[in-house]
Amino acid sequence: MNRSILINVAPWETRVAVVEDNVLVELQIERRRERGIAGNIYKGRVARVLPGMQAAFVDIGLEKAAFLHASDLAGEDRLPPVLEQEGDGEEEPLESAESPPPRGHRPIEERLGKGQEILVQLAKEPMGSKGARVTAHISLPGRHLVYMPGTQHIGISRRLEDPAERDRLREIVEAERPEVGGFIVRTACEGATKRDIHDDVRFLTRLWERVHKAAEAAKPPALIHQDLDLVLRTVRDLFTSDVERLTIDTPADHARVLEFVEAMMPRLAGRVHLYQGTTPLFDQHGIEAKIARALERRVWLKSGGYLIFDQTESLTTVDVNTGRYVGKTDQEETVLRTNLEAAKQVVHQLRLRNIGGIIVIDFIDMEKPANRKKVFDALQEALKRDKARANVLQISELGLVQMTRKRTRESLEQLLTVPCAHCNGGGRERAVEALGYDALRKLQREAALHPAPARFTLRVPPDVATFLVEQESESLRALSGTGGHAVEVTAADLPRGECTVGIAPLAAV
Numbered sequence: 001m002n003r004s005i006l007i008n009v010a011p012w013e014t015r016v017a018v019v020e021d022n023v024l025v026e027l028q029i030e031r032r033r034e035r036g037i038a039g040n041i042y043k044g045r046v047a048r049v050l051p052g053m054q055a056a057f058v059d060i061g062l063e064k065a066a067f068l069h070a071s072d073l074a075g076e077d078r079l080p081p082v083l084e085q086e087g088d089g090e091e092e093p094l095e096s097a098e099s100p101p102p103r104g105h106r107p108i109e110e111r112l113g114k115g116q117e118i119l120v121q122l123a124k125e126p127m128g129s130k131g132a133r134v135t136a137h138i139s140l141p142g143r144h145l146v147y148m149p150g151t152q153h154i155g156i157s158r159r160l161e162d163p164a165e166r167d168r169l170r171e172i173v174e175a176e177r178p179e180v181g182g183f184i185v186r187t188a189c190e191g192a193t194k195r196d197i198h199d200d201v202r203f204l205t206r207l208w209e210r211v212h213k214a215a216e217a218a219k220p221p222a223l224i225h226q227d228l229d230l231v232l233r234t235v236r237d238l239f240t241s242d243v244e245r246l247t248i249d250t251p252a253d254h255a256r257v258l259e260f261v262e263a264m265m266p267r268l269a270g271r272v273h274l275y276q277g278t279t280p281l282f283d284q285h286g287i288e289a290k291i292a293r294a295l296e297r298r299v300w301l302k303s304g305g306y307l308i309f310d311q312t313e314s315l316t317t318v319d320v321n322t323g324r325y326v327g328k329t330d331q332e333e334t335v336l337r338t339n340l341e342a343a344k345q346v347v348h349q350l351r352l353r354n355i356g357g358i359i360v361i362d363f364i365d366m367e368k369p370a371n372r373k374k375v376f377d378a379l380q381e382a383l384k385r386d387k388a389r390a391n392v393l394q395i396s397e398l399g400l401v402q403m404t405r406k407r408t409r410e411s412l413e414q415l416l417t418v419p420c421a422h423c424n425g426g427g428r429e430r431a432v433e434a435l436g437y438d439a440l441r442k443l444q445r446e447a448a449l450h451p452a453p454a455r456f457t458l459r460v461p462p463d464v465a466t467f468l469v470e471q472e473s474e475s476l477r478a479l480s481g482t483g484g485h486a487v488e489v490t491a492a493d494l495p496r497g498e499c500t501v502g503i504a505p506l507a508a509v
Contacts, residue, residue, distance in 0.1 A: 005238060007231060007248040007257075008281050008442070011478035012437055014230045017287050018238065023386075024290040026351055028229035029415060031433075031472070037062075038408055039227035041138060041211060047219040049274050051109045057131075058120060061221035064131035068120065070108040072135035119215050119224070125409045128313055131144045140204050140211075143236055143264045144189035144196055145173070149202035149212075153182035160190055166227020169197075176201045178236070181208070188240050216479055235260055237266060247273045249281040277446050280441065288441075294352050294412055295428075305338040311351065311413055318346050318416035320399075322364060324355040332371065335364045339375045339399070356388065363399035376401070430497055436467045439499040440475060443487065446501045453484040457502035464499070465491035 003288040006017040009034065018026035024112055030036050042060035049056045057065035059156040105111075112118070124133035141149045154173055156166050169185050172194050177183060178201070189197070211225045218224060228236060233252055241259070248254045261269050275281045282288050293299075299307040301323070320342040322334060346361055359377075366372050376395045383390050390405040416434040420427040430438075439460050446456060460468065468476065468489050480487045486506060494500070 001242075002244040003243050004247070005234065005243055006285060007234060007246070007253070007279055007350060009231065009250045009253045010288075010440070011475040012438075012440060012472055016230060016234045016238075016283065017285075019285065019287075022285060023348075023353060024294075025348060026320045027291060027294070027354075027412060028230060028234070030116050030157065030469065036125065036227075036230065036409065037122050037132070039122065039141070040123045040223060041119065041215075041223055041225040042134070043215050043218045043220045043222045044118055044120050044134070046112050046114055046118060049109050049112050049114060051107060052365075054108050055155070056108060056112050058118060058134060059221050060120065060122070060132070060134065062126065064126060066120070066132040066134040067130075068134050068136070069109075070105070072103040072123070073105075073108065073111060073131075093471040097439045119222050120175050127410050127414065128408070135412075138208075139210075140207055141186070141236065142204045144186055144192050144200045145204060146186060147181055147201075147208060148183065149181045149400075151182040151396070153200065156185040156327075157189075159187040160185065162190075165190060172197050172203065173201075174365050175356075178205050181205065183497060188237075191241070231257060232260055236264070236340065238264070239271075241268070243268075243271065244270055245273060247275050247281065249275040274491075280445055280448070283445070291412075294349075295416060295430075297355075297460045299345060301338065301348060303338055303340050305343060307342060307343065307349070309353070309355075311355065313359060316355050318349075318359065318361045320346075320361070332367055335366055336371045336374065337350070339371075340362045343375055343378040344382045347379065347386060347397075350405060351386050351388075352405075353412045353459050354409065355411050356405045359405060361401040361403070363395065363401065365399045365417050372397075372399070382454060432463050432467050433471075435464050435497055435499075436472060439468065440472070440479065441463060442499060443479060445499055446503060447483060447485055449478060450503060451483055453486075453506045455486040455488065455504045455506055457490055459490045459494065459502065460494060460499045461490040461494050462491040 002021050004019050006019065008017075010132075014030040015030075015031060016026075016028040036216045044058040044060040044066065046064045048060045054070040054173070056068045058068050060066050065220075118136060119138065120134035120136050123135045126132045134330055137151070138149055140149075154170060154177070156170060161392070162168070164482050166185075169189055173183050173185060176194075176198050183201070209223075227233065231248070235246070235257055246257070247455045248257055251274060254272070258269060258272050261272055275284075277284055282291075292338055297309055297399050298467050299309065303323075305323040306321050308321070309315045310319075320339060321339050342363065349355070363375060366375070372395045377394065379401065383392070386405075389406040390403055392401060395401050413428060416431060417428040418431045420429045428462070439458060443456060443458050447454075451505075476487050476489065479485065492500075
């Protein structure tokens with residue numbers, strides 16, 4: 001399989017596309033004004049303890065207090081949330097349910113009190129009406145290992161399947177580990193040398209010493225440690241030996257990626273490339289069109305069938321339909337082929353759209369139990385390539401599959417769209433931020449095609465113009481500084497989602 005990573009860096013946001021055999025399988029977006037905070041470590045103060053839920057709310061300096069479940073307190077025999085990246089995470093609890101104390105431990109009200117200071121790590125970003133979720137199980141990810149200062153556990157990613165390699169790595173980590181702390185061997189550790197592991201252990205233990213000292217000196221609420229930005233997180237977590245090429249489109253970020261790779265994984269340095277084409281990187285590889293299709297409610301299958309995705313705050317439903325496909329023999333064969341194709345496409349769309357939580361898939365009814373098993377097996381096989389942890393229940397006689405998928409950040413739909421203002425919330429439309437960034441990208445394309453200094457007039461709908469002028473003035477200045485251009489934003493009576501760019505030589509103005 002040909003696997004590549006494309007990184008597009010703009011003044012307003014960074015986007016990462018993972019492509020497998022020319023198919024977009026994953027998209028991550030980090031906006032300059034809304035940098036992701038998952039993985040950050042905070043010194044917080046307990047705002048409220050809820051004995052009935054065996055949980056607490058912790059003030060870490062965000063708009064809403066963060067949620068801390070009793071099972072996420074230090075001292076619990078539990079692995080940290082970062083393991084979700086390695087397929088060893090766990091499903092989120094039902095936060096509204098009455099919960100007994102974790103077995104073998106004192107109730108949360110006996111271990112935490114209002115006003116108490118506590119060091120926590122953000123496990124899940126705030127999403128919708130819910131605040132962030134935090135854990136007291138601190139974990140620090142490196143290139144090859146994850147360091148857990150609060151446990152003595154040594155574990156190995158399930159994706160490392162070779163028994164001999166697992167034994168080799170465990171033996172090295174056991175020999176290199178410090179007296180305090182445990183480790184998880186990441187998938188990227190496969191084939192790593194003793195020196196690679198030694199360097200990772202040394203780096204992570206020193207990092208924890210700095211975090212610990214900073215926490216002791218800080219007054220809550222305070223940010224103690226910030227995780228890498230999206231560019232370097234991508235290199236650390238996704239740039240493995242099966243990636244043939246990593247392409248990034250800005251010289252400054254290319255330089256720091258290359259520096260990071262040469263220090264952490266020098267054998268992959270030759271696979272890092274700077275894109276210098278006139279056509280924007282994502283346009284060159286057809287990514288923009290694929291992103292637009294990822295927001296559509298209907299997804300067509302090659303057979304002529306189709307899927308319908310409906311997302312709500314509580315769950316996502318996927319309806320499978322035969323559509324134009326009528327088969328060649330009988331109805332059962334038609335249904336089976338459609339369902340088998342749908343199983344693979346559903347998982348692909350879950351990854352691409354970053355859909356998490358409760359998911360219900362309504363496959364087309366199949367009469368034969370053997371056929372239902374084939375579809376279930378196909379779904380399980382497709383999920384093996386998904387890093388997010390999923391729990392799947394057996395397919396019912398009616399073709400229903402209930403599953404959960406680990407969720408740590410907003411879905412693509414939540415990030416790029418808002419409830420439609422004209423259909424009582426029944427539909428979605430592009431968010432003003434997304435429209436503004438689309439307009440900036442169009443302006444960027446035009447500027448690349450006209451290297452001589454020019455005056456660009458960007459005409460957009462009034463709400464988009466207001467957003468760009470008030471929220472993204474820094475991005476407009478950055479575009480103006482590229483090539484000595486002048487940029488003006490004008491509100492115009494245009495349909496939502498449309499924009500135009502006027503161009504005039506600076507000397508003629």
